[in-house]
Amino acid sequence: MPLKKRQSFGWKPVLLFLSAAPLLSAAETAQAIVIVADSRKFQGVRLLWANFYNESHFHFALMTTLLIPLAGVLLGSLADLVMSRIGINLKSRSLREG
Amino acid sequence: MDWLYVLMPIVGVKVFWPGLVILGLGVGIIGGFFGMGGAWMVTPGLNILGFPMAFAIGTDIAHMSGKSLISTMRHAKFGNVDYKLGSVMVLGTVCGVECGSRIVMWLERMGSVALYVRYGYMILLTVIAWVVFSDVRQKQKKDQEARAAGRSVEALSTGLEWHKKLQQLNIPPIVYFPKSGVRCSVWLPVTIALFTGLLAGFLGIGGGLICMPALIYLVGCPTHVAVGTDLFGVMISGLYGAATYSYKGRVDLVAVFIMLVGAAVGAQIGTVATKYVKGYAIRVYFGLAVVGCGISVLLKLLGAAYLPVKPALDVAATILILGLVTALSLFILLNFLKGVAEERKARKEAYAHV
Numbered sequence: 001m002p003l004k005k006r007q008s009f010g011w012k013p014v015l016l017f018l019s020a021a022p023l024l025s026a027a028e029t030a031q032a033i034v035i036v037a038d039s040r041k042f043q044g045v046r047l048l049w050a051n052f053y054n055e056s057h058f059h060f061a062l063m064t065t066l067l068i069p070l071a072g073v074l075l076g077s078l079a080d081l082v083m084s085r086i087g088i089n090l091k092s093r094s095l096r097e098g
Numbered sequence: 099m100d101w102l103y104v105l106m107p108i109v110g111v112k113v114f115w116p117g118l119v120i121l122g123l124g125v126g127i128i129g130g131f132f133g134m135g136g137a138w139m140v141t142p143g144l145n146i147l148g149f150p151m152a153f154a155i156g157t158d159i160a161h162m163s164g165k166s167l168i169s170t171m172r173h174a175k176f177g178n179v180d181y182k183l184g185s186v187m188v189l190g191t192v193c194g195v196e197c198g199s200r201i202v203m204w205l206e207r208m209g210s211v212a213l214y215v216r217y218g219y220m221i222l223l224t225v226i227a228w229v230v231f232s233d234v235r236q237k238q239k240k241d242q243e244a245r246a247a248g249r250s251v252e253a254l255s256t257g258l259e260w261h262k263k264l265q266q267l268n269i270p271p272i273v274y275f276p277k278s279g280v281r282c283s284v285w286l287p288v289t290i291a292l293f294t295g296l297l298a299g300f301l302g303i304g305g306g307l308i309c310m311p312a313l314i315y316l317v318g319c320p321t322h323v324a325v326g327t328d329l330f331g332v333m334i335s336g337l338y339g340a341a342t343y344s345y346k347g348r349v350d351l352v353a354v355f356i357m358l359v360g361a362a363v364g365a366q367i368g369t370v371a372t373k374y375v376k377g378y379a380i381r382v383y384f385g386l387a388v389v390g391c392g393i394s395v396l397l398k399l400l401g402a403a404y405l406p407v408k409p410a411l412d413v414a415a416t417i418l419i420l421g422l423v424t425a426l427s428l429f430i431l432l433n434f435l436k437g438v439a440e441e442r443k444a445r446k447e448a449y450a451h452v
Binding site for chain 2: 035037038039041042046047049050053057058060061062064065067068069071072073075076077078079080082083086087088089090091092
């Protein structure tokens with residue numbers, strides 16, 4: 001089964017690699033074992049997420065890659081909003097080495 | 099106290115979630131301040147919290163991309179990110195990492211990969227620490243000479259000036275990077291990125307640890323711009339890492355989100371703290387972090403050589419790493435709080451005079 005999954009993946013790893021690659025070596029050391037999430041223990045969003053993981057690792061990877069920057073932008077903007085209220089200049093800094 | 103634990107949907111283990119927030123906060127502060135992804139700090143931390151090693155690595159890398167994105171956003175507002183330079187370097191890094199990982203595969207077939215990687219890591223960390231501290235020493239010497247001669251010290255003067263010689267290489271096309279204030283052959287950053295990517299691929303790390311000093315000493319970026327530009331690169335490489343590890347099923351997104359909550363705050367603190375710290379102070383603290391990291395690798399090497407004491411040395415290495423993260427985070431946090439208090443006070447005084 002995992003072999004079939006990999007074969008159907010086709011040109012996508014090439015595209016992923018070209019987009020950026022500096023962690024390739026670490027990735028290749030991961031073992032090729034299929035792990036299944038035990039969805040019986042969950043309810044709600046976590047159940048959906050566990051099922052999503054079990055159904056397709058490709059879709060899971062795609063969703064993870066989309067959700068992480070989205071969460072980063074959201075949380076970053078929120079933290080930015082809080083920081084903008086502490087009364088300091090957040091638009092410039094002096095460039096000084098010593 | 100059950101509410102302090104959350105069952106991870108993919109890993110299937112109960113994890114102490116405040117630990118994840120604290121870990122995210124700590125690595126966010128350090129990453130935003132030094133321009134590092136911090137893979138060397140988070141992986142052992144996640145492992146201690148109960149993640150199996152493969153999940154610890156995957157989740158760490160996925161969180162790293164989100165955290166670097168938050169730091170890059172903040173650094174960009176300060177004008178610390180040279181997107182042009184960062185984009186040029188991505189090309190070299192991609193090829194370098196591929197070559198590095200192939201060397202690892204070759205060594206793995208020979209059965210000696212762990213030993214070579216650890217020795218390579220030790221040599222690299224020693225070289226980086228030596229470069230950082232000899233640069234600081236030379237800078238101090240130059241400043242003393244300038245003061246003795248009655249000259250003023252330039253704001254952007256540096257100790258080691260290898261970058262000046264490298265920038266003179268006249269191989270077309272010659273490109274100007276306005277944010278960094280660097281004019282050089284495009285082959286200089288590409289070659290450096292290729293080399294740093296090769297080392298990063300060989301050592302299996304994100305690359306921030308190597309790329310940040312390379313941008314300073316070889317390309318000639320001011321420290322603050324090197325930190326911001328490096329984070330931009332880490333963000334891209336982290337996204338690739340997140341994609342590849344989640345495809346292999348080794349990322350728990352719930353843990354990533356919990357860590358990102360802490361990292362969002364930490365990244366802001368670390369990044370804003372660079373505003374209050376001079377470039378050379380950042381270099382010195384970076385050097386100290388490298389020395390701490392080097393000692394922990396040395397402990398691991400000794401553990402591999404003397405098996406009866408291996409468990410004790412492994413614990414010592416983990417304690418050292420986590421202690422280092424805590425100490426550096428607290429130190430940066432103090433700098434941030436002090437800087438904010440001083441700036442607010444100065445602003446109030448300025449308003450009072452108007």
